[in-house]
Amino acid sequence: MENKDLVQYIYGIADNALILGQRLSELCGHGPNLETDIALTNISLDLFGQTRSYFQYAAQLLGEDKTEDDVAFLRTERQYKNVLLVEQPNTNFAYTIARQFLFDVFHLSLLENLQNSSDATLNAIAKKSIKEVSYHLRFSGDWVKRLGDGTEISKQKIQEAVNALWRYTDELFHLTEADKVAVEGRIGVDTSQLKDAYYEKVEELLQEATLTIPEEKYFQKGGKQGVHTEHMGYLLADMQYMQRAYPNMKW
Amino acid sequence: MSEAQIKNLEEMFEQRIANDEKIEPKDWMPEKYRKTHIRQISQHAHSEIIGMLPEGNWISRAPSLRRKVALLAKVQDEAGHGLYLYSACETLGISRDELYEQLHSGKAKYSSIFNYPTITWADIGAIGWLVDGAAIINQVPLCNTSYGPYARAMIRVCKEESFHQRQGYEIMMTLAKGTPEQKEMAQDALNRWWWPSMMMFGPTDDMSTHTEQSMKWKLKRKTNDELRQQFVDQTVPQADLLGLKMPDSDLKWNEEKGRYDFGEIDWDEFWQVVKGHGPCNKERMAARVNAWEEGEWVRDAAMEYAKKQEAKKLNKAV
Numbered sequence: 001m002e003n004k005d006l007v008q009y010i011y012g013i014a015d016n017a018l019i020l021g022q023r024l025s026e027l028c029g030h031g032p033n034l035e036t037d038i039a040l041t042n043i044s045l046d047l048f049g050q051t052r053s054y055f056q057y058a059a060q061l062l063g064e065d066k067t068e069d070d071v072a073f074l075r076t077e078r079q080y081k082n083v084l085l086v087e088q089p090n091t092n093f094a095y096t097i098a099r100q101f102l103f104d105v106f107h108l109s110l111l112e113n114l115q116n117s118s119d120a121t122l123n124a125i126a127k128k129s130i131k132e133v134s135y136h137l138r139f140s141g142d143w144v145k146r147l148g149d150g151t152e153i154s155k156q157k158i159q160e161a162v163n164a165l166w167r168y169t170d171e172l173f174h175l176t177e178a179d180k181v182a183v184e185g186r187i188g189v190d191t192s193q194l195k196d197a198y199y200e201k202v203e204e205l206l207q208e209a210t211l212t213i214p215e216e217k218y219f220q221k222g223g224k225q226g227v228h229t230e231h232m233g234y235l236l237a238d239m240q241y242m243q244r245a246y247p248n249m250k251w
Numbered sequence: 252m253s254e255a256q257i258k259n260l261e262e263m264f265e266q267r268i269a270n271d272e273k274i275e276p277k278d279w280m281p282e283k284y285r286k287t288h289i290r291q292i293s294q295h296a297h298s299e300i301i302g303m304l305p306e307g308n309w310i311s312r313a314p315s316l317r318r319k320v321a322l323l324a325k326v327q328d329e330a331g332h333g334l335y336l337y338s339a340c341e342t343l344g345i346s347r348d349e350l351y352e353q354l355h356s357g358k359a360k361y362s363s364i365f366n367y368p369t370i371t372w373a374d375i376g377a378i379g380w381l382v383d384g385a386a387i388i389n390q391v392p393l394c395n396t397s398y399g400p401y402a403r404a405m406i407r408v409c410k411e412e413s414f415h416q417r418q419g420y421e422i423m424m425t426l427a428k429g430t431p432e433q434k435e436m437a438q439d440a441l442n443r444w445w446w447p448s449m450m451m452f453g454p455t456d457d458m459s460t461h462t463e464q465s466m467k468w469k470l471k472r473k474t475n476d477e478l479r480q481q482f483v484d485q486t487v488p489q490a491d492l493l494g495l496k497m498p499d500s501d502l503k504w505n506e507e508k509g510r511y512d513f514g515e516i517d518w519d520e521f522w523q524v525v526k527g528h529g530p531c532n533k534e535r536m537a538a539r540v541n542a543w544e545e546g547e548w549v550r551d552a553a554m555e556y557a558k559k560q561e562a563k564k565l566n567k568a569v
């Protein structure tokens with residue numbers, strides 16, 4: 001697999017961690033209580049840690065003295081390959097939890113497969129991240145249950161969030177060109193194969209949380225091709241502000 | 252209990268403190284001791300939590316991944332400090348909800364320094380260096396304070412605060428050694444944060460109340476002015492090393508006294524911010540109240556869920 005394809009494959013995985021980490025970091029200091037604030041920040045920290053491992057590798061593959069920060073901060077919106085799900089805003093705590101849960105189930109099964117990658121670096125990052133992501137899933141899954149089987153209000157809010165975000169789940173299983181090349185080279189994971197198990201697992205937990213499985217027929221896609229929702233530009237404007245306003249400096 | 256008995260208990264109590272014994276939650280203590288400690292520990296806890304806001308303001312815009320992670324971890328540490336301190340305070344017989352209620356109603360105070368805005372990235376460096384630096388000087392003596400849970404919380408807190416201070420200074424150093432634009436950013440942050448940091452030690456000794464009592468209970472070891480002097484003497488050489496200039500034209504080394512002389516603090520500004528009219532008092536309170544109110548349905552849900560789970564367990568057991 002050529003370096004430039006491998007880099008694209010890495011973006012497809014790492015940008016999810018970066019953008020979701022960024023979203024969660026916006027909440028630091030504003031959580032519903034201290035314990036939850038600390039836990040969400042932990043998840044954000046884990047995701048940024050994973051991002052750095054992937055991007056250091058990508059920078060090395062790109063050569064020309066590229067750094068993790070060039071990769072993280074200096075691409076245009078169309079060059080970020082995260083799924084639409086992770087860029088969705090922190091509308092309220094229910095949305096934050098639903099987004100996390102819908103991503104965590106996917107993320108864990110992706111890593112479980114990526115740890116068999118023939119690429120030693122990706123394989124090592126996956127192995128290291130699995131423990132973290134299992135914890136994320138336990139946290140988000142527990143909160144889905146608490147909110148679903150909590151009060152009338154919380155049930156209504158989490159149901160609404162799950163319904164609203166459901167249309168972004170199908171994209172998780174689309175294969176890009178870079179994905180296909182990586183799968184062929186036994187480096188990447190064929191995520192289309194993870195789809196059935198994903199919905200089974202998600203639906204099982206939603207049922208346990210006494211929630212209704214959404215009956216969505218129309219799904220959204222585009223993130224993996226760099227065609228994002230309108231939220232993405234603002235997220236990047238915020239995240240890239242310093243690097244854009246003060247180019248070529250060390251921080 | 253007769254008055255004589257209480258008097259006797261009080262004497263024994265003061266004696267224990269004088270002997271450097273720790274007071275523990277289950278021990279008898281004078282009502283005034285309890286109240287003073289609730290006030291001070293909760294004020295400290297509130298400061299940690301409000302303190303998350305000005306720095307949190309830069310997490311989403313941190314200039315590199317390394318800085319972003321470090322800042323996020325720092326702000327999270329402050330949440331942890333709040334947590335230990337609220338727990339210490341709760342051992343004195345007050346609930347966390349009551350403490351929050353006091354904060355949100357404006358009855359309880361928090362450190363005024365967090366009512367200043369963070370407007371550039373260099374402010375994050377300046378806060379770590381100066382604000383965490385001043386906090387350490389204020390707090391290190393509390394590691395030996397008389398109330399056990401408070402002293403133990405402070406030992407953990409102080410360890411992390413010195414890490415924050417080094418990290419802040421390192422941000423300043425990077426800026427000071429950077430481009431002219433970066434150096435200017437660092438100087439500007441120092442200009443804006445120096446005097447508010449000096450105010451963190453409180454009013455001058457002649458204006459300060461209940462110092463004597465606090466000394467006896469080891470809530471204080473040195474006076475406000477002594478601590479402020481220590482801060483100046485420690486910080487000026489650090490600014491020199493950065494190649495930055497202190498925003499105080501009266502600042503100069505006093506050979507005879509072996510310390511720095513410095514200019515007058517703007518006490519009008521100090522009192523204005525203390526009374527709730529600083530640049531960000533309203534925003535800070537609004538952010539806390541908002542997080543608390545928006546979080547109510549979440550906390551309710553967690554409680555309701557726990558109740559249901561408990562009931563299920565009981566049912567199974569029957």
Ligand SMILES: [Fe+2]
Pocket residue numbers: 299332386408412
């Ligand atoms: Fe502190």
Ligand SMILES: [Fe+2]
Pocket residue numbers: 299328329332408412
């Ligand atoms: Fe702190």
Ligand SMILES: [Fe+2]
Pocket residue numbers: 329383411412415
């Ligand atoms: Fe700190």
